[in-house]
Amino acid sequence: MGQLFNSEHEEMRRSVRRFVQQELDPFADAWEEAGAAPLHEVFAKAGQLGLLGINKPPEYGGLGLDFSWVIVVAEELGRAHAGGIPFAIGAHASAIPALANYGTDELRQEFLAPAIQGDAVACIGVSEETAGSDVSGIKTTARKDGGDWVINGSKMWITSAPQGDWISLLANTSAEGGPYHNKSLIVVPMNTPGVSVGAPLRKLGMHCSDTAPVFFDNVRVPLRHLIGEEGKGFAYQMEQFQHERLWGCVRTLSGLDEAIRLTVEYTGTRRAFGKTLLENQVIYHRLADYQSQIECVRSLAYRAVDAMVAGEDVTRLASIAKYMAGKLALELPSGCAQYFGGQGYMWENRITRLLRDLRIVAVGGGANEVMLEVIAKELGWINRRRTERA
Ligand SMILES: Cc1cc2nc3c(=O)[nH]c(=O)nc-3n(C[C@H](O)[C@H](O)[C@H](O)COP(=O)(O)OP(=O)(O)OC[C@H]3O[C@@H](n4cnc5c(N)ncnc54)[C@H](O)[C@@H]3O)c2cc1C
Known part of the structure; x- marks a missing residue:
């Protein structure tokens, strides 16, 4: 596996981070309360930065970069204070690959170009x-x-x-x-x-x-x-799901990082029985264990991205990465919230928002169990035709 990210990726990372800090986070609580974010406004800003067409053809307004750049965007969006925005941008990004790859020029001018500019929500x-x-x-x-x-x-x-x-x-x-x-x-x-x-x-x-x-x-x-082509919709959609799964995986890993960061911050100052909570070995061991699991899944996701950039079929790797992210998303935020005591039961605490937001990855884009079906199929253990979302 080569070097996935270079200094230009890091520049892009900083730019997305600024976008999240300036254009998303200050409004996160209000949008959560309202039950929606103003998507056209947000997408127009994301579009101006090129974030909605990273790996799409320049003739339709895309940046023409490879999928590794998409992953940098997904990772940074995943740090947003409310998961709904990266989720909505992820859905938009995962709705357009088939159109970009197989649509006629006319259809792409009409629907892909505005989606990349952020003028249209897909x-x-x-x-x-x-x-x-x-x-x-x-x-x-x-x-x-x-x-x-x-x-x-x-x-x-x-x-x-x-x-x-x-x-x-x-x-x-x-x-x-x-x-x-x-x-x-x-x-x-x-x-x-x-x-x-x-x-x-x-x-x-x-x-x-x-x-x-x-x-x-x-x-x-x-x-x-x-x-x-007519009759190829199922196959196109399955291909499109690989994009959605990797996006969902790395977005979630950023949220899980955030859960650990918040927990270390809280337990590092909260005192009980004469010391901080974090000084209890059982707590920092648990957090170190969680962080280790995140890093393993991230490495796997990067391997899948590397393979995708090389033009390989990543169904197996992307499904494993998404499955592992889903498993962690069900367990880790809840485990972290436990160390917040009563604060970990409060609606407005970010740890409980992460707990609520992140678990969608275990269902959306193919449930954990469906990922296991795909993995078993990819390994040749079961009939290839039996699996849905595969
Ligand atoms: C917030 C949110 C946003 C969504 N956005 C979109 C969207 O934009 N577009 C879209 O098309 N869909 C969207 N979905 C739908 C999502 O993809 C489906 O909910 C998901 O694929 C699961 O389908 P289902 O809910 O019908 O569950 P079911 O198919 O009824 O499955 C229920 C459960 O059964 C288990 N299960 C299923 N199959 C098997 C099996 N073979 N073996 C063992 N266990 C199994 C799994 O645990 C699964 O969670 C969204 C869902 C949510 C909650």
């Missing part, structure tokens, strides 16, 4: 009320009628849907070919007649990221809104 339209882990089981259909697709169905838990401008929709476009070859990805502008967004969902965490169901009632979009 959504991922995969999950449905009855099909989350098992993507092959989605029911939304798009059938051809004249020059249009006519779309019917619904999507569930769609990040940024209330403020979304377009959705990368996975729909069944054929009754034939089986569940892995009958789906296509279609760009659907959210203001198309027949698209409606339900009330924002009340979530455990990520409060400044608004999430909602989306309904499609005889929605008509031109056939040219198809991304790539």
Whole structure:
């Protein structure tokens, strides 16, 4: 493995850190309270810095850099005081790779370029009320009628849907070919007649990221809104998930670092039984153990990024990295909050926000158990066809 980051990456890191400190953190509490951040405002600023099109082609406004730069952005955004913003930016970034890779020039000019500039908020339209882990089981259909697709169905838990401008929709476009070859990805502008967004969902965490169901009632979009080839939507989406998984993994690791930093800070000053809490070996050993686990997962994630930059299939490594981040996210913030005593039960304490926010990585973009399915499949232990989100 070569040197993943150079001094220019570090410059980018400093620039994203400034963006987080100046444009996000001062507003985090208010946005959390409001249940949403003003995404167009935030995305426009992120777009100006080039953060939304790091590895996208320059002809559509991207910086044309490789995925290692995307990871630097995700890591730094992951330090934000409210996880919802990095989460929303991550969803946006994970909604556009298929369009960037397989869309026609016309479609990319119309939808990718504004998404990269931060003028448009993009959504991922995969999950449905009855099909989350098992993507092959989605029911939304798009059938051809004249020059249009006519779309019917619904999507569930769609990040940024209330403020979304377009959705990368996975729909069944054929009754034939089986569940892995009958789906296509279609760009659907959210203001198309027949698209409606339900009330924002009340979530455990990520409060400044608004999430909602989306309904499609005889929605008509031109056939040219198809991304790539008809029938390849499932495969494109699975490819797109590798991006989402690595982004989710490193964003989460930054949040976990933050949980440890806050815990060391608190236990280093809080005294009980004549010494600081941190002076108890059981506490600093636990924290050192957590930090060690984070570093192992980070190394694995970097290995996956290195492989991705080299053009290799990273399904196995990205799934392992995301799984391990998910496992840590379920355990570590709760373990840290314990050392805050009563303060670790207070809503406004950042450790409890981390506890609420970070656990989404164990479910979103493929649940931990689904990652284990993918890993077993990648290792050749089970039939490749059996796994969803794989
Ligand atoms: C805040 C939030 C934001 C989201 N944003 C988006 C978005 O923008 N776009 C989008 O398309 N989706 C989004 N999702 C949906 C998310 O991807 C799904 O919730 C996730 O994939 C799990 O699907 P499910 O909820 O239907 O759970 P189910 O598929 O019903 O699974 C429930 C649980 O069963 C277990 N399980 C599932 N399969 C297996 C198996 N084979 N073996 C063992 N155990 C298993 C897992 O523990 C899993 O968590 C979001 C979800 C949340 C909560």
